[in-house]
Amino acid sequence: MSKSWFDHAFGSRADAELLLRPDLESGLLSQHDYALAVDFLPGPVRYLPYLHTAAWGALAGLAVWRFKPKVRFPPTIVAVSASAGYGAGLVHYIREHKRFARQLDDREAFLVVLDNVNRRLGNVAPLFPQVDRDRIMDRIKKQREQNGEVLDGGIDIVSDFGDSADSTALTGTPSSSNASQEPAVRQKSTWDAIREANARNNGRRSSWDELRQRHERQRTAGRVQQNESAEDEDPRAQAQAEFDAILEAERKVAQAS
Structure with a gap:
């Protein structure tokens, strides 16, 4: 000593x-x-x-x-x-x-x-x-x-x-009991950190995020309107096609006579 x-x-x-x-x-x-x-x-x-x-x-x-x-x-x-x-x-x-x-x-x-x-x-x-x-x-x-x-x-x-x-x-x-508990503690703290980060991100949006989300909503609304108009125009287009077909058939009959 x-x-x-x-x-x-x-x-x-x-x-x-x-x-x-x-x-x-x-x-x-x-x-x-x-x-x-x-x-x-x-x-x-x-x-x-x-x-x-x-x-x-x-x-x-x-x-x-x-x-x-x-x-x-x-x-x-x-x-x-x-x-x-x-x-x-x-x-x-x-x-x-x-x-x-x-x-x-x-x-x-x-x-x-x-x-x-x-x-x-x-x-x-x-x-x-x-x-x-x-x-x-x-x-x-x-x-x-x-x-x-x-x-x-x-x-x-x-x-x-x-x-x-x-x-x-x-x-x-660390003792053996503390060593066995370390992975669970680390896993829990990791998930807690992820949840806290998500909560912070959800509560704090930048102006760019808001603009991007507004643009997505407008584009989605435009697609819905186009689909609705297309569905509305489909019956008229079909009737017009049938009418054109009838006129073409009568014209052919008149030419043949």
Whole structure:
């Protein structure tokens, strides 16, 4: 476990509360240790190595500038001083974490909590392989029972890194039930979008649409009138044809006689 792991896991107080709350609710983490952790881990202690680096580098730069004619290789001196400052900052950082650990009610339980946090972040490998989790969990259960405390059933789940709800909330990986419901949700939202688009289009017509529809109605009405007139003229045309045929027949008879 390194400083970068702490910086990544507890980047803010909100992240610390979200990662540690499942173990608080299960009874693995006491209220005192929870409050102490959410105050300390995301706090200014994270910046100690960088503050020491800046301070040592600045002091070395100031000294080099003050005694510049007498100092050889000033950039090297500043770089070495800054590196030494970073090392001193790490020592200060580790010392503060040791003091934090001494203030915890149950340090072994907190190691299990950190292991749970590591798993919630999506890491498969245990954070403390040497820690006997079963022994620690049995001890915590017996201690809680002796104190007359009722343990939440979730403590067994936390012991096995199985809190899927918290893992989903932190890693963004959906559970199997959510995955099975996704197609139906997507299909429903798609049809809803289509219906909403149609409703908007029906309620919002442009002037071009109105002109086009008016022209279609006029053309349809013209066709109907032409068909009606054609139906009205058909009997007269048929009678005229029959009359012409009779006249032609009489003319032929007259010519023959």
